[in-house]
Amino acid sequence: MKQYEYVVVGGGTAGIVIGVRLAEAGHRVAVVEAGPTDLGDPRIEYTRDWASMIDTELDFSYPLVQREGFNPYLREHIAKVLGGCSSHNNTIALRPSRADIAHWNSLCGGDTWTEETVSEAWARVQEKVRFELAPIENRANIAFLEACEQQGLPRVELETVLAEDDLRNVCGVLPLNSEEGRRESSAVAYLHHADELPPTLNVLTGVRVDRILFDSGRAVSVETSAGQIEASEEIIVTAGSLNTPKLLMLSGVGHAEHLNEFGIDVVSDLPVGDHLLDHPESGVLFETSGSPGGMEINGWEVGAFGEDVMIHFTQELYDDYTSLQGYPVSEHGISMTPNVRRAVSEGTVRLRSSDPEDTPVIDAQLLSDEDDSDIDALVAGIRLCREIAAQPAFEGLVVRELAPGTEVQDDEDLKRYIRLAGATVFHPAGTCRMGFDCSTDNVVTPDFKVKGTRALRVADASVLPSMVGVNPCMTVLILAEICAQKILSERR
Ligand SMILES: Cc1cc2nc3c(=O)[nH]c(=O)nc-3n(C[C@H](O)[C@H](O)[C@H](O)COP(=O)(O)OP(=O)(O)OC[C@H]3O[C@@H](n4cnc5c(N)ncnc54)[C@H](O)[C@@H]3O)c2cc1C
Incomplete structure (x- = not known):
């Protein structure tokens, strides 16, 4: 079995940021990404071609529950590639307004959503990501x-x-996270532009995580399409607002009644998959x-x-x-x-079955x-x-x-x-909502920790406490930076 201190599930927008920041601090990290590398694919490199990736092998393209009178052709187009949706989005790069930050602070408490924390995280994002205006x-x-x-x-x-x-x-x-039309995804900005990557960082592509395994409530390893990977410190799930709840539920974290339907042992009874926003x-x-x-x-x-x-x-x-x-x-x-x-x-x-191959049931x-x-x-x-x-x-x-x-x-x-x-x-959010430690209608604490478990965090668009008032990609980079700093400061 491969062993790391930290296993980051999903090498997407948030996952790469967290993996790089933990490895830069000298920790042994595996970032496990289901999709292929983004390198060498012109559809990804030039932002003008974003639409050419829809419904291809780089897109989970999940169906939605049909509702009468609603667009029957609509699907959830979520990237399956290193860099995640930051590798196939339109690169509109707006940071959240003060009103969003203050609102989230009122819903979560703690120091995660303060002007100061967000400004510091945004400054760290700006150190890595390049922007342009047409x-x-x-x-x-x-x-x-x-x-x-x-x-x-x-x-x-x-x-x-x-x-x-x-x-x-x-x-x-609109500010864009690109340079002369070349995409500045999390993968480009944090991995490919680095003069030298931390030697303790391992980015695995084409490896799907199927379950998180627990020992008495502590997340200890992940079961993947390439075998088991152990995390001696923590597992951080960053698989996005649709796949993060799916993975948590497959692993026993979700509404107990729903998990029982599929014979999944309950680790923590939480409202995973509720509050889907867009x-x-x-x-x-x-x-x-x-x-x-x-x-x-x-x-x-x-x-x-x-x-x-x-x-x-x-x-x-x-x-x-x-x-x-x-x-x-x-x-x-x-x-x-x-x-x-x-x-x-x-x-x-929700889950369709206990088979990781199955698409989730998305009722938008x-x-x-x-x-x-x-x-x-x-x-x-x-x-x-x-x-x-x-x-x-x-x-x-x-x-x-x-x-x-x-x-x-x-x-x-x-x-x-x-x-x-x-x-x-295509901005799904909120399915593992962050909120006060004491609240029962949230999945993660203001420190991104999954309630009722140990050594397990979620940090992607799924934790947003309410819908952000602008395109969400920069907010996701910011929250990933905040999460990485929290992990590092707790470690110190
Ligand atoms: C078509 C489109 C256009 C958009 N345009 C914009 C825009 O212009 N500006 C903006 O701000 N936002 C935009 N967005 C939204 C924004 O890109 C996303 O909200 C944000 O990138 C989500 O980041 P994330 O880290 O939550 O998830 P993602 O970036 O989706 O990362 C999740 C990663 O996890 C991987 N993964 C999933 N399941 C598993 C598993 N079981 N095992 C291993 N890996 C797994 C995925 O392959 C993916 O790489 C757009 C989104 C789309 C889809």
Whole structure:
């Protein structure tokens, strides 16, 4: 059996950060990644090609529980490759606002979510990761920013905004974690750019972890597709918001009743897989008179914030779902995709069986909150997109609305469209929620420790106490840095 001090399960966005930081401090670490290396694959290297990885061998592409009236084609596209989703995402790189940090602090206590802890962690991320802004030279990007200003959404430097009030009703150029279009994933920034990697770091690719094994509640080893690996100090699970709950449940950590259904011995009875959050999204698509201009870096270089939505803008038709639903397509077009920044609808992740090969049962329950606040935010978002597109800056460029179509005007019709052709931004979170030590509705403590176990932590998007109000990748890097420092300071 191979032995390390620390075993990190999942070499994704968070896992690589934690593995590298522990190894830099001289500890023997194994990072165990189910997918292949990211090196040498141009689809990963250039961020413009992110969409070419969807539904390939680099994507878990999990099905969702079907709900009547909802987009039947929607799946969860979660990366299976070194670097995780930071290897196949759009690299929009915004840090969480002060409002998110203060809210999480109020839900968790401790010193994990304080301004000081987060700022220090962000500084450590910035030491490793390179960022860039698109020059904004193409016709559509220029028109979008001008139209937003004409609509009363002033242009701000989004990379510097920290106060929540400054992130409402504004537009700007989106910071990207890339350099001349080359992706700065966790794998690139923390592993491939390093002059020299710590000799105590072992990154294993193509190895899937199937179970965590416990000895009297203490996590001692992992069972993998390549044999057992022992951890003398701790196991840190960073397999992402869908696979982390799956692995915990397969290992006996989850709702006792659910685990009993599959004959799995219960190690700790916890609400694993509850509170699945995401950023539900809709789209307003317009045909343009001729080409709106090619992409500058990856095609998603500018955006705007409304009251409760963030709007991504792209100089192409993001018509994957609308075209399948019969909405018109055209050769040239632009898309504005509003998403609910702090969606409150919650879904679940459960086991399908006790077989690690099986996909989890994901019931996303998008837009299901009782007050309809999520879907109402999207209705308002669509209306805002239409108003932006009607501004003089778009005159001569926008020809007609392809989806939902100008005939779709009243709230109920818009809601029908949102449900049927809607998507998410593929930002699952919250399934191993962090909270106060004393609370019973959380899975991990503010120190990332899995309750009712020893020597086991979770540190990935699954621990987020509520939905972050921006794209989550930078938040995940930050929380990984915080977790690594906590492990190291406890060790000292
Ligand atoms: C298509 C797409 C576009 C996105 N665009 C953006 C964006 O522009 N900006 C932004 O901020 N966020 C974006 N996101 C979201 C962001 O990338 C994720 O929220 C974040 O990267 C999640 O990090 P994580 O560490 O929680 O999980 P991941 O990065 O998914 O890491 C989990 C890792 O664990 C591995 N793994 C899983 N199960 C096992 C197992 N049993 N054994 C071993 N290894 C395992 C996986 O292969 C993966 O490498 C996007 C996401 C997607 C999918």
